[in-house]
Amino acid sequence: MFRGVLPFCILCVLASPCRADGDGEYHTPLAGEPGRVTFMGREVEIPAVDRARMNSITLGASLLEPPQGQTSALPVAAFFHRRVTERSHARAMIALFVNEIEYDRDAGGLDVVAQFENETLPVAEREINHGEEVRGTSLYFGTLIGAAGIGYRTPVSPFQVDNDFRVQLLARAGYFYAHREGDTSPGLWVPPDTALLGARLRCRFDGLRRNLLELPHKGVAAGFDLDFTHRDRWRGEEGGSGNRNYAQFRGHLVGAYGVPGISSDRDRFLFALYGGITGAGKGDSFNAFRINGTPFPSEQYDLAWPHYSGVVFDQVLARGYATATAGYRRELTFFLYLSALGSYIWADRSRAEAVDRVTFRDRQGGAATVALDSAFLWNSSLYLAWSYESGVMREGRSGSGFTLMWNKLL
Template sequence: MYLIAALAIICGSSLGITAAAAADADAKPDFVRQDVQEGGESTGGGAIQTPPLAGEAYKTALFGRTIEIPARNRENVCSLTLGGNYYAPELGGDLAVPIAAFYYRHRWDKWWTRDIIGLFVNEMDVARSFGRFQLLGHFENNTVPFADAEVLNGKEVKASSVIWGTVSGWLGAGIRLPVAPFEADNDLRVQLFYHAGYFYDMRTSDTDANVRLPPDTFVHGLHLRIRKDGLRRNIMELPHEGWAWGSDVELVRRDNWSDSTFGRLVFTRDETRDYLKLSGYVIGAMGIPWLSEQNRFIWYLHGGVSPWGKLDRFSSFRAGGGPFPNETDDLYRLPYPGALYNNFPVSDYVVSTIEYRRELLFFLYLHLRGTFAWGANRPDYTTDQGLKLRLNSTDGEAFSAGLTSGFIKDSQLYLEYAYDSKLLRNGSSGSSIMLLWSKSF
């Protein structure tokens, strides 16, 4: 249940936009409704000369039928995502994990909102514009009422089980400047927030006797966020051409804090009460020399470090599985194919993915990816002589293949197979299959 709720943030943002892209085609073909580039036409049989792009009108012939797709307003999206993951062998005690997420985004004349709603995990943003200046609000909660256990050798470490959560509100201000190619999601944003919230944790019947948890506390700090999105996206809202980058600076204080222990290892109050986290990403999409425009190369690079303070279990960066980030407000998310959702803590990391993507039909795309991680410092639990936790630096690689496709009743499908060589299961290889269905309303 913890994983189902956490995935609302991941899949809602990544697939919500894509489902909307599948909802605006001519109603005649019942396999897909899409919005794509004006002026491009196929020569028949689905061989597209100019790839369809998001939001623009498009006309083509497919299997002897003429398909005319109108332009679409990409600012306003409402969608539902359902699906599941299967792991072989099981990962963290899970053989299969169901998925559910609701996504909503809307822009009015002066106001804008983006909301991802789950049962126990929610994220909501609002902005009021005064020209290029914006007043900003953000709310998020992760209040899953079920035990969260860390993973070692692909298995749950039950002695590490705790129930914990956070509720946080942010207020801030920033500027938003349009950038090329001047589509709905192309902008430069510089935003500064003050955030305040509450952290809580509690033991379960499985928690080891040697574990000493920190107290519930008020948490507050500053968050500087920079986003630049110059990507042009295709009909399925996948990056087609251009660059995007961003960075986050988080300075946090936990007001009422104490030492915490995992067996013999002590996280002292002075080391973990205050911390600074720096993270960033670069994403590029481009053509491949001597190949047609239906062949694309995409590069993802994510990195993070904590130069001040010591990150613990509750403050570490979180990597996870799910679809690769494509939506402008989701690009910061750290993806690792085959991982449990939001359940892979790291303190310092560099993760890079290279992708070859082929357009098979105007609504059907093949993805081939290689993902490589360096210096992923993460907790390593053992149960020898009580529960211990240490930071273990691990490198790893994963390989994945996926299909993105329009589907019946104005919906969209994503199917992915992922193979991890050693990182997720501490030296043992494993695989996963993910199937997601998304529909806009």
């Protein structure tokens, strides 16, 4: 990051583009690399950043209009940690009630891999129907899962800290819980608490080069997860074993390239494809995929989570899904980027048929987002966005959202 630039107003930014040193051809500053640009007649030094050793915090919120049920604002707070050496890779995303931790250690050509994740929200979840909460569907439920196994990792072009090809085979064990609250309908089926056992095959490729703000600039990333899970004490809603054993597949493809016919480094075409399916129709509200409306993905591990460019940090439960996002990003100046994105979604999503019955139904829709990404004071950055969503998030009711997030390197 850099200091001492942002006091200039955005009108001056639009009127006074940067100039590059050297051959006079402008090149977008890239993540981690030192550089020098001329901005409004002043030379600005961009210091190098050790991307192998990073800590950051993210704070922010989304405002929803109209509210989703009783929720008019969704807060965001998370801590990010990354340490990469020749022998190990460590990464953690800590948000207190939703966390992801991974540590990989080279053991002579193969990695020993350990992972932990949990989703243990302290508030009851309720189904949404036409933007209104169905109070009778209210339940507390969550999971804690640990995994261990072996993996293979090799660097790939452009050979930055997050560019690699990985394959991992993991054994997984965890715990699922569910219980009622005061509003829960007496007739709503509640599954038993149970141990979770299973296996995961994971494959990742990250060939993206990122810009100064860690946004995808050039290249592609792709991957998939294939999971098999056994729920030990499971009883189905109709009795018997129900969906005790199930398999799930999910995959992604994300890319950024120059705009055809435009040679400028400032103009980028963005795309993202995501899909997931639960085998043999064995999906339910408690093993469903969680689809998030998020900023366009960039961080190596976040690339794999289902992306839909709608209202930020809300979750749709789906047995199967497919999303496609395409957009354009313009570098207004070396620290300020304007993006416009459109998304399509198909989801076999959960919905409340009655106060005591949750089923799944095919839904299709679209979303549009206009966003600004900017460097800010104190080695930080800002994300500001407005999004419109046609009704999949609110299960039948369209709406918009305004999001502001602040990320600070520590």
